[in-house]
Amino acid sequence: MAEQHPMTEAMYYILLALLKPGHGYGMMQRIRELSGGRLEMGPGTLYGVLSRMNREGWIVLTGEEGRRKTYAITEAGKNALLAEYGRIKRLAEDGKILEEVGK
Amino acid sequence: MNRKYKFHPGMYELGENEKFYSDMEARGWRLKKRGGSLSRFERAEPSRARYRIEVYSPPFLEHSVLPEEKIAVFADCGWEYVTDCGNLHIFRAPEGSSAPEFYDDPAQQAETLKKLKRDAVWGWVPTVAVWAVWLFIYLTLNGAGKFAAQFQTSLVELPPLFLLAGVLLLQALYLRVRSAWIITRTYRRMKKGIPLDHSPSRRRRVHRAVSGSLRAMAILCGALLVLQLIVTRSTDLPEETADPYLLLADLGAAGERTSFIGRDSSVTYSPGLLADYWDMREYLDDPSGMGPALYQDVYRLRCPAMADWLAEALMNTASLSRQENFQPMEAPGLDAVWVSHRHDLVAVKGNMVARVTYLPSDNFDPQLICAALAECWTAG
Numbered sequence: 288m289a290e291q292h293p294m295t296e297a298m299y300y301i302l303l304a305l306l307k308p309g310h311g312y313g314m315m316q317r318i319r320e321l322s323g324g325r326l327e328m329g330p331g332t333l334y335g336v337l338s339r340m341n342r343e344g345w346i347v348l349t350g351e352e353g354r355r356k357t358y359a360i361t362e363a364g365k366n367a368l369l370a371e372y373g374r375i376k377r378l379a380e381d382g383k384i385l386e387e388v389g390k
Numbered sequence: 391m392n393r394k395y396k397f398h399p400g401m402y403e404l405g406e407n408e409k410f411y412s413d414m415e416a417r418g419w420r421l422k423k424r425g426g427s428l429s430r431f432e433r434a435e436p437s438r439a440r441y442r443i444e445v446y447s448p449p450f451l452e453h454s455v456l457p458e459e460k461i462a463v464f465a466d467c468g469w470e471y472v473t474d475c476g477n478l479h480i481f482r483a484p485e486g487s488s489a490p491e492f493y494d495d496p497a498q499q500a501e502t503l504k505k506l507k508r509d510a511v512w513g514w515v516p517t518v519a520v521w522a523v524w525l526f527i528y529l530t531l532n533g534a535g536k537f538a539a540q541f542q543t544s545l546v547e548l549p550p551l552f553l554l555a556g557v558l559l560l561q562a563l564y565l566r567v568r569s570a571w572i573i574t575r576t577y578r579r580m581k582k583g584i585p586l587d588h589s590p591s592r593r594r595r596v597h598r599a600v601s602g603s604l605r606a607m608a609i610l611c612g613a614l615l616v617l618q619l620i621v622t623r624s625t626d627l628p629e630e631t632a633d634p635y636l637l638l639a640d641l642g643a644a645g646e647r648t649s650f651i652g653r654d655s656s657v658t659y660s661p662g663l664l665a666d667y668w669d670m671r672e673y674l675d676d677p678s679g680m681g682p683a684l685y686q687d688v689y690r691l692r693c694p695a696m697a698d699w700l701a702e703a704l705m706n707t708a709s710l711s712r713q714e715n716f717q718p719m720e721a722p723g724l725d726a727v728w729v730s731h732r733h734d735l736v737a738v739k740g741n742m743v744a745r746v747t748y749l750p751s752d753n754f755d756p757q758l759i760c761a762a763l764a765e766c767w768t769a770g
Contacts, residue, residue: 297494311459312466330467331444331492334460343713354458 294371297336300326301346304367308349308359312336340364392433394419400625401478401575402510404443405590411441411480412589421482424475437485442469442492442588444479447505464492477506491585500580507577510570535713539706546689546700549663557611561604568597613662622660627672633659633690634742635668640762641755642749643682645674650683668691694741702724704736704745710729714763719756723764729756742767 294302304317311333318328337358340346343362350357358367396414399406411429412420416438444464456479457573461471468489469481483489487491494500510651529537580586627647631637635657638645647655650673657670668688674681687704687766706713711730719735721727726738732751737744737760746762748754 294494296500326549327490327493327494329490329492330460330464330469331502332461332494333497335501345633354462356459363691 291367294367295336296326297332298327298340299368299371300328301333301336301340302360302364305346305358305360305364308357310344310352310355310357311352312355314358394431394433395428396431397491398424398429399581400569401476402506402576402759403477404445404576405587406594407478407588408441408443408632412413412439415439415441415482418700419470421480423473424478424480426475436693440483440489440588441472441485441487442481442483444481444492445506446479447479447502458671466674477653493585496580496583496631498583499586500577503573503577503580506768507573510566514566523561535706539703539713542700542703543687546664546691546703547662547667548615548618548662554608554611554615557604557607559754561601561608564600564604577709589609610704616648618660618662622658623644623657624656626683627670628655631657633657633688634690634767635686635744636684636746636759636762636766638672638674638684639684640766641682641758643674643753645676645681648673648675648681664692664696676743680750682750683747683755686744688744691741691743695742697738697741699737701728701738704743705730706710708734708736708745708747710734710747718762721757721760721764723768724760727760737763739764739767 300318300321301314303321304314304319307317309317311330313331315328318326337346341348341358343363344361345362345373346358347368349359396419399410401407414429414431415434416436418434420434420439421429421433421441423430423491424530444456444460446454446456446460454474454477456471456474464481467489468483468485470491472480474480474659539599557730576586581602589715595604599747627637629637629639653671653673655672657668660667660669666689668686670686670688672684672704674683676682689700705711705716705728708716708730713733715730716728716734716736717730719727719729721737722735724739727735729735732754734745735749735750735756737746746759746763
């Protein structure tokens with residue numbers, strides 16, 4: 288498998304939010320919760336990232352209520368998310384040296 | 391009045407438009423509709439609302455309608471959809487709303503501007519290409535010399551039209567270059583992570599001065615054009631005239647005035663910026679049915695230095711002769727004369743220039759016409 292490019296913060300959090308299927312506004316609320324209120328995602332960003340990830344097959348449309356569409360993460364999306372999580376974890380572990388320096 | 395129309399900033403000035411609509415609402419005018427150049431507002435309670443523009447470029451050949459789902463997501467975040475115009479979709483968040491900005495990352499917003507930028511930078515190509523093809527076909531059929539000559543004679547006859555066309559061309563060029571520059575700059579800044587300035591404070595003094603001057607010049611040229619068209623008069627040909635053109639009677643022809651293929655004997659006089667211009671035609675009845683006909687384009691130039699230049703153009707645009715058919719001829723009382731075949735001549739004296747066509751060619755007498763012209767112009 289070709290090495291995956293690092294994800295943007297928006298992609299990472301949207302995929303995290305979609306571990307539980309949801310629609311646009313629900314996702315934004317969930318992202319706010321997941322990030323402890325740190326991340327307030329704009330609707331333009333959310334919509335742009337959703338279209339892109341849909342094209343890449345990381346998420347899939349699961350239903351429509353009125354004009355709202357519900358999405359869920361796909362297996363490929365989960366794998367990408369796990370790979371990114373692993374990458375970030377390694378980065379954090381490698382950076383532990385900073386704690387020594389800081390002391 | 392509960393309704394108001396106002397010119398809005400150009401479509402490439404996103405921040406300026408957002409500020410413009412916010413300022414209007416603060417003054418009690420809420421945006422209802424955005425058109426090509428004007429926006430329509432309705433009276434409302436003055437409030438401090440935020441306006442934001444989402445640029446949406448649909449796939450090729452599809453109408454620019456924002457997907458319903460996108461509008462729903464924006465609405466859930468507190469953004470009310472107001473109106474659209476082309477690729478611009480305008481949202482409003484009322485006073486006190488905590489609606490988040492559209493994009494966390496300016497680079498992502500830059501992606502939405504890509505097509506707008508491409509259109510601004512390259513949008514002129516199809517128009518110019520169509521004109522180039524048209525010009526190429528025209529030049530192939532008529533030759534470049536004839537095209538230039540037609541341009542020259544028209545310029546002398548109706549200068550405001552060319553001035554107006556020139557100013558409009560300059561205006562279009564200026565707006566094009568400016569749009570391309572603005573959107574490219576906005577795009578590059580966003581790509582670098584600098585967010586759009588939603589409340590730009592630049593006064594755009596230079597732009598206002600340039601576009602104001604161009605508009606004033608266009609209006610002035612338009613007014614001059616209308617004025618020239620108003621003072622241009624077309625009348626029946628008089629029996630005698632003090633104007634600097636010849637009548638068939640001056641050339642010894644006699645007969646009743648008549649019309650030819652539906653056109654009466656007439657003269658059109660047009661005083662212009664570069665020249666006073668007479669365009670006359672006269673037909674006489676004759677038992678043979680082939681009575682004499684006289685056509686003249688006579689110019690009294692404001693600047694005599696243009697005389698030879700115009701004479702050359704008149705030879706090139708003669709409808710019955712080609713330029714190479716004209717040969718110089720000596721004629722007393724005139725500065726220069728060129729005669730072609732047996733029916734056309736072009737004469738110059740000081741600031742006077744004329745092209746004379748006489749039919750039928752059997753009775754065409756260049757010496758007689760030149761003598762009559764010399765006398766007529768000396769008397770004038």
